[in-house]
Amino acid sequence: MAKNWKTKLIHSDAKIPEGFRSLSVGVQRGSTVLFPDAASVKDEWDQYEVGYTYGLYGTPTTLELASRVCELEHGYRTLITPGGQCAISLINLAFLKAGDHVLIPESVYTPNRKFAVHVLRKFGVEVGFYPPEAGSGITTHFRPNTRMVWCESPGSITLEVQDVPAIAEAAHQRAALVVIDNTWSAGVHFDAFAHGIDITMQALTKYIGGHSDLLLGSITTRDEKAWRQLGATQQLVGCAASPDDCSLALRGMKSLAVRLRAIEQAALELARWLSERPEIERVLHPALPSCPGHEFWKRDFTGSTGVFSIVFQSNFSKAQVQGFVNRLELFKIGYSWAGVTSLAVAYDFHGTPGRPNYGHRVVRLNIGLEDAGDLQADLGRALAAMAS
Template sequence: MVDRGRSGNRRDWRTRLIQPEVEPPSDFVSLAPAVHRGSTVVFERLADVRDDWRSGRYTYGLYGTPTVLELGLRIADLEGARHSFVVPGGQAALVLVYLAFCTAGSHVLVPESAYGPNKELGPGLLQGLGISVETYPPMIGGDLAHLIRPETRLVWCESPGSITMEVQDVPAIVAAARAHGVPVALDNTYAAGILFDAFAAGVDVSVQALTKYVGGHSDLLLGTVSVRDEATYERVGSVNRLLGLAVSPDDCALALRGLETLAVRLDALERSTLIIAQWLKERPEVALVLHPAFPDCPGHEIWRNQFTGSASVFSIVFAEDWHARRVAGFVDALRLFRIGYSWGGTTSLVMAYPEDGSNSRSYGARLVRLNIGLEQTQDLIDDLKQALAS
């Protein structure tokens, strides 16, 4: 048998499939960030091996490739954070913060207006771990001090609330918590980490679902946990490493691309949303428009003083004579607004909430949340008009 594996001093072709002996030129420079995929990191010498996430050097793909770390650095730079950990989604970011600050016997305060799955963690996973979660009125401000116990280990804020849109007085809450040595975490997804300066307001941790505005196209799931200082970096980072919250570099590349158009998209979304919200405010079918830029939205004065803009998501409350079936008929009649959760993408969305839902408050089944996308504003108004007429 003829051995076709070798040619002169060259390694066997099968080996060269795994470890090639040729390389492309290394002077390629592109405007697009490179996508580095990989789990195993190799070292030139044994002495170079470092299994330490704090080292700032690449040790294992679980702790990030250049693509992942670039996204974290970019988010930290925008938010003014010490560091931003990139995790698989917004919910993963919330869980990471809970587990970094809480152990059995801990008490946590969460606003009633918070993202639903955040509140679901309390009677679910966290209760089983011996962690007690208590909800508080979102407009409580500095009076939160009365709810802090000796075992309180974390206070959450979300401003505005995901559905009912209350704008919280975050600096006042931070002051109340800091007087008792309790850290404050903020879900800053509505503001894309930009429209509200979380760290200037004193929070210790700022969480974002990059799925929303940073991704911007409804095609990725990512989150970040941005930390204020070195002590918080150590605390969150050590737990992040043990949880194995790896992310895809391909998703990170999409998020990096999304950052390039974030400013343009936020400006366009704000303009269109304000026009549509004002149009709805003048409709007789609508009793209330819950948009932070409107004076009758809870916490509007706080928003005006602390935010640099508004985003694409807001809610409406239909008039008293609207019942659940009528609301459902309106939602089903919409054509451009697609029925779905989330927000921040290019497509307009609508979602109604049940009367017994945790975010319905006193609005019953009359509450509907809208996310304005990048469709033409007048087309969206025409769609709302025909749905109301139907």
Template sequence: MADKSEFFREAGVNTQLAHIGPDPADYHGFVNPPVVHASTVLFPNARAMETRAQKYTYGTRGTPTTDALTEAMDALEGSAGTIIVPSGLAAVTVPFLAFLSAGDHALIVDSVYAPTRHFCDTMLTRLGIEVEYYDPALGEGLSALMRPNTRLVHTEAPGSNTFEMQDIGLVSRIAHAGGAVVTMDNTWATPLFFRPLDHGVDISIHAATKYPAGHSDILMGTVSANRETWSRLKEASITLGICGSPDDSYQVLKGLRTMGIRLERHQQSTLEIARWLETRDEVARVLHPALESFPGHALWKRDFKGSSGIFSFVLKAPSADRFKPRAHAFLDALRLFGLGYSWGGYESLAVHVGLSDRKVTKVPEEGPVIRLQIGLEDVADIRRDIEAGLAAASAV
């Protein structure tokens, strides 16, 4: 059969998703790779064992199944290498531990994923690393926060729960000028809608739990590095003994095959719901970067190729003491939406967002913030359910 690599480099995204990763020819023609369960790997002789002169040496260092997924992620990310870890949070913490040491200074965007903040405020602080949070809208002002010992700048765009945008290219240039590594949690966009390494980021992080897996049943994270940072990231993952399982890798690889068409539906339905919510009197504002009304829309439009299925809106409330009662009334009236954490699966989810951990960014004051994951259900049914929630909230 003719070499297909050049063909797929020029192919559309869904074509690539259907074929990236393992070559069926490597597995006797079977379309999907085998699930290889392994801890011990045998060597043919003592010299091979001493020099580790073979591709696979121990289960924590990869198997054909986990390699199939990392190869697929490298193709999507344009990265020099990818590690897989047991959760999205581990995908953040492993590179932090790889590139930070006692006495270092780290800049973390203030709209960061809450468990990442907890790790910074506990584990990193105990290790003697100084953590400072910066406003996602800071822009050029980030230069003033850089210090001689700043070793890492962490970004999210859009930010967790409130969806602030950042100029990732600008952040990367400022960080690199000061000798810092740039990490980015890109779970919201996936590599289909934004490729961090193309914008100067060194380490691209994903909770593969979300859209790559896509079915609310797998916990996994991926970390993809550029050529300059790959060896240090890989060494850290080996030293920490962090690895993903072959069964979960197999399932995430299957999820990648349909991620493109799922994201198309998530995007279309979510934008329809978000624009409709902008017209509702019960809603103070909608926090979605693909909306023209959103403050970071211009950055999103310039850098991103699409938007996914999660956003927030601010529910109007007459006073602060009505925030929680109105949020709870909204959530408790829902029948189609599930009340649960995470997102990226096929089902719609809703949660009342807590923002009391923010250090320097201003949070919405008009009412409680409700985060919605718009699933694959019919838009008319999603709207009907939200209407019931809005009516219940207004009655409080």
């Protein structure tokens, strides 16, 4: 059929050579997915079962990332979400209903806590918090309607490592689902399913992305039933991840092992050095005995990553702690973590219910890929200035 040039802009006859093979996964964007004929049109989310039907459920780029995360976490299947927080809220929406009770550790990532308090409670879900050190003692927090228990190990900012197998066993005796935020371990240093977890989520924004330039999340299930419930919910919530971001995460993943090894070594070196400094009361690094739950890290983890916190001695004022952070030159100030740039953020726990009594004395560090000696010198300069 002869075509006007305006039609050719949309329906082109241009030909290119076939047979291109690259080492990287192609970026396949698309909302519309083409069907071969009128009878084949359908809107089904499970593209493993029915083939591709709509971009919302993922293009081959998204599903490639999903299956690779699943492979690393030894799960049944993985869903990709537009961010880690979206993975958290989607899990809650998929598995909780009015009248259910959910238990969340006090050390959880703050937006996870806020979603429970501000959204779940609004929809009639009962929300309870438990001390991250509870272990099998979590039974005292159960109610007859407890349907889900969240874990985050180590916890955000205060890094308590949880006795996950004990919590999972107690929860399973009451037929409650056990979910973990497995972001700190990058999904590789803690085998969540081998320790009794039913559903894992990660902020891929962190170590999998690895370069502070994307937002993505993942949810991995142990079994098909949970996968179906999540997939059906994602379809209706309508949260789709960008294939461009997935492609960046796929690239980030290739260097994950070497990044993690370098970051682990540097973080341990700095954490040990900091624990000897007179200005520091305590170093909260899961691989050091000074961290609550260190024994569970030793028992259950195969390595550590680059995020840990320091607690200053009680004689330092809030202004002095903030001054320390402000004086750092290589450590930048900013949220999120697990990129190649070292970061420092000061936290104030005054009046935060259920959190340790560290007050304004906590600084969380993210160790990046700079030279560890330079980072130590930067920290040393800022500490020395604090004392003077």
